[in-house]
Amino acid sequence: MSLQSYLEAINLEISKTTYGESPEELYEPIRYIMDLGGKRMRPALTLMSANMFLYNWQKALKAALAVEVFHNFTLMHDDIMDQAPIRRGQPTVHEKWNPNVAILSGDVMLVSAYELLLTVEDRHIKRVIKRFNKTAAEVCEGQQLDMNFASRDDVSEEEYLEMIKLKTSVLLGFALELGAIIADADDESIQLLYEVGLNLGIGFQLKDDILDVYGDPEKFGKQVGGDIIENKKTWLMLEAIKKSKGTPSEKELNKWLTATTFDAKKKVKAVTEIYDKLEVRPDAETKMNEFFDKGLEALKKLKVSEDKKQILKQFADYLMERES
Amino acid sequence: MSLQSYLEAINLEISKTTYGESPEELYEPIRYIMDLGGKRMRPALTLMSANMFLYNWQKALKAALAVEVFHNFTLMHDDIMDQAPIRRGQPTVHEKWNPNVAILSGDVMLVSAYELLLTVEDRHIKRVIKRFNKTAAEVCEGQQLDMNFASRDDVSEEEYLEMIKLKTSVLLGFALELGAIIADADDESIQLLYEVGLNLGIGFQLKDDILDVYGDPEKFGKQVGGDIIENKKTWLMLEAIKKSKGTPSEKELNKWLTATTFDAKKKVKAVTEIYDKLEVRPDAETKMNEFFDKGLEALKKLKVSEDKKQILKQFADYLMERES
Numbered sequence: 001m002s003l004q005s006y007l008e009a010i011n012l013e014i015s016k017t018t019y020g021e022s023p024e025e026l027y028e029p030i031r032y033i034m035d036l037g038g039k040r041m042r043p044a045l046t047l048m049s050a051n052m053f054l055y056n057w058q059k060a061l062k063a064a065l066a067v068e069v070f071h072n073f074t075l076m077h078d079d080i081m082d083q084a085p086i087r088r089g090q091p092t093v094h095e096k097w098n099p100n101v102a103i104l105s106g107d108v109m110l111v112s113a114y115e116l117l118l119t120v121e122d123r124h125i126k127r128v129i130k131r132f133n134k135t136a137a138e139v140c141e142g143q144q145l146d147m148n149f150a151s152r153d154d155v156s157e158e159e160y161l162e163m164i165k166l167k168t169s170v171l172l173g174f175a176l177e178l179g180a181i182i183a184d185a186d187d188e189s190i191q192l193l194y195e196v197g198l199n200l201g202i203g204f205q206l207k208d209d210i211l212d213v214y215g216d217p218e219k220f221g222k223q224v225g226g227d228i229i230e231n232k233k234t235w236l237m238l239e240a241i242k243k244s245k246g247t248p249s250e251k252e253l254n255k256w257l258t259a260t261t262f263d264a265k266k267k268v269k270a271v272t273e274i275y276d277k278l279e280v281r282p283d284a285e286t287k288m289n290e291f292f293d294k295g296l297e298a299l300k301k302l303k304v305s306e307d308k309k310q311i312l313k314q315f316a317d318y319l320m321e322r323e324s
Numbered sequence: 325m326s327l328q329s330y331l332e333a334i335n336l337e338i339s340k341t342t343y344g345e346s347p348e349e350l351y352e353p354i355r356y357i358m359d360l361g362g363k364r365m366r367p368a369l370t371l372m373s374a375n376m377f378l379y380n381w382q383k384a385l386k387a388a389l390a391v392e393v394f395h396n397f398t399l400m401h402d403d404i405m406d407q408a409p410i411r412r413g414q415p416t417v418h419e420k421w422n423p424n425v426a427i428l429s430g431d432v433m434l435v436s437a438y439e440l441l442l443t444v445e446d447r448h449i450k451r452v453i454k455r456f457n458k459t460a461a462e463v464c465e466g467q468q469l470d471m472n473f474a475s476r477d478d479v480s481e482e483e484y485l486e487m488i489k490l491k492t493s494v495l496l497g498f499a500l501e502l503g504a505i506i507a508d509a510d511d512e513s514i515q516l517l518y519e520v521g522l523n524l525g526i527g528f529q530l531k532d533d534i535l536d537v538y539g540d541p542e543k544f545g546k547q548v549g550g551d552i553i554e555n556k557k558t559w560l561m562l563e564a565i566k567k568s569k570g571t572p573s574e575k576e577l578n579k580w581l582t583a584t585t586f587d588a589k590k591k592v593k594a595v596t597e598i599y600d601k602l603e604v605r606p607d608a609e610t611k612m613n614e615f616f617d618k619g620l621e622a623l624k625k626l627k628v629s630e631d632k633k634q635i636l637k638q639f640a641d642y643l644m645e646r647e648s
Binding site: 025103107115118129 | 344346347349350360376401404405423424425427431432434435436438439442449450453457460461464465467468469471472479548
């Protein structure tokens with residue numbers, strides 16, 4: 001199977017799925033956000049994982065979709081909390097409708113994710129929902145930590161890595177784990193695939209942090225420098241704060257971090273120059289590679305044919321090399 | 325078993341339950357809202373229902389609690405949407421913390437409800453979660469309809485009854501159904517108990533509408549006349565609009581419904597006088613009794629001993645006669 005075939009199957013399934021009819025304000029935003037697109041990375045991971053154990057991966061489509069629906073539910077609610085006006089180039093749900101609609105539609109999306117998970121075979125339901133509950137709670141914990149960090153200036157690298165693990169990586173781990181559970185894999189393989197997802201997920205988020213500063217504006221799809229404008233405590237920012245201590249950059253960086261009014265473009269340019277001077281980017285890339293390597297190490301230990309692992313390796317490469 | 329014993333067991337279970345530890349902003353609001361109290365009507369219904377089929381009702385405690393956690397999740401999110409400052413005499417979560425905290429804590433509460441439901445025996449999990457999903461989606465639909473009605477002046481009685489069925493009654497139906505499923509009741513009994521809850525639930529909401537106007541301020545616990553102040557399209561208001569057509573009250577009622585500035589006390593007094601003149605209260609009580617009777621009719625058909633039905637009958641009486 002190629003990645004393309006998985007993605008086509010996922011997009012077809014999304015186009016066929018109905019979440020409910022009436023009232024329209026409740027269900028239309030679900031179709032809207034699901035149709036905005038995205039990489040469909042999470043459901044693809046579930047299908048790849050199921051297929052590794054010779055499982056008829058088409059039977060896992062609805063469960064795979066549950067992960068995508070859950071992910072989009074978190075985006076809908078996070079966008080309210082972050083007051084984000086734009087998502088994938090389109091108005092966010094709370095902007096297009098209003099925050100109440102985004103709260104309530106999001107709630108129904110979370111319920112829909114559970115409904116889709118009920119399509120796994122009966123003997124797997126309890127385990128799947130138990131693991132999903134844990135993952136969902138962790139994703140919420142990650143979002144709360146992310147919000148808490150915004151008003152703190154003493155976030156450590158460890159705390160940051162823990163936050164992105166919760167907010168992003170555990171769901172990638174669950175996506176792979178889910179496919180393996182569905183496909184009746186043994187416990188060791190299930191655990192290894194979870195570790196693959198967890199580590200690729202952290203690498204994936206570090207890549208996101210790098211792209212937010214160094215992405216090609218033509219390809220990135222979001223505003224380059226958005227994290228810098230918002231003083232987000234990304235890995236690069238934390239590293240820059242650490243490396244600048246005692247250097248002339250310390251004062252300069254602090255000036256931008258505490259400025260209440262500023263020209264956004266100038267700030268992005270100045271902070272990026274500080275990053276360049278401190279050589280923060282290669283550090284971030286080293287860190288990112290560490291996590292990708294850790295993920296691939298776990299994959300190596302997995303007892304399935306090299307052939308079956310190939311697509312996941314390619315996918316990891318794509319995540320590492322991507323420009324958007 | 326007495327109602328008191330059920331309530332004590334429920335409150336003990338609530339005091340023992342932990343939802344998570346860190347970050348505090350995520351989990352503290354859950355403990356806060358669960359500790360605000362309330363009638364604990366829904367979990368009590370689940371336990372009564374389980375006990376009807378000679379089931380060791382203590383084993384159903386965590387599942388019963390799931391219904392209460394879900395109910396409180398809807399209150400947390402509804403209070404944001406309704407901008408309600410006070411809940412059970414205390415600041416609402418979005419007031420005490422902020423709306424973001426209320427969104428995210430609510431999300432985790434919904435996940436916690438699913439986790440508590442997983443305590444039912446394995447063979448019931450799929451059915452229980454499937455029915456819970458349907459109920460949860462309906463409750464969201466009811467809340468959306470309720471919000472939609474605020475800006476409409478052509479809501480029919482039928483539409484209103486459908487809205488309160490979704491927003492309030494289906495969860496009471498599910499609470500009774502859940503106990504019966506857990507206790508391995510036959511499908512006919514499960515369906516009958518659902519109908520009992522559905523009809524008692526509509527009666528319960530009509531009683532709420534009546535209390536909102538005619539409750540004793542000393543006992544009611546909320547501001548009497550709140551629905552009138554907000555122009556809520558309650559059953560009494562819809563009936564008053566209908567009955568006033570072509571009478572002198574029509575203009576008077578319309579004046580208050582369209583007034584943009586008004587003295588709240590005067591409005592409550594004047595609209596209550598219109599209700600009195602049109603004899604809307606006895607109509608509402610007749611309607612309420614109809615639904616309570618329908619619920620008790622369904623209970624009659626249930627094939628369990630009279631003795632076992634007694635507590636549910638008493639509970640229905642209490643709901644009908646209550647003053648708060």
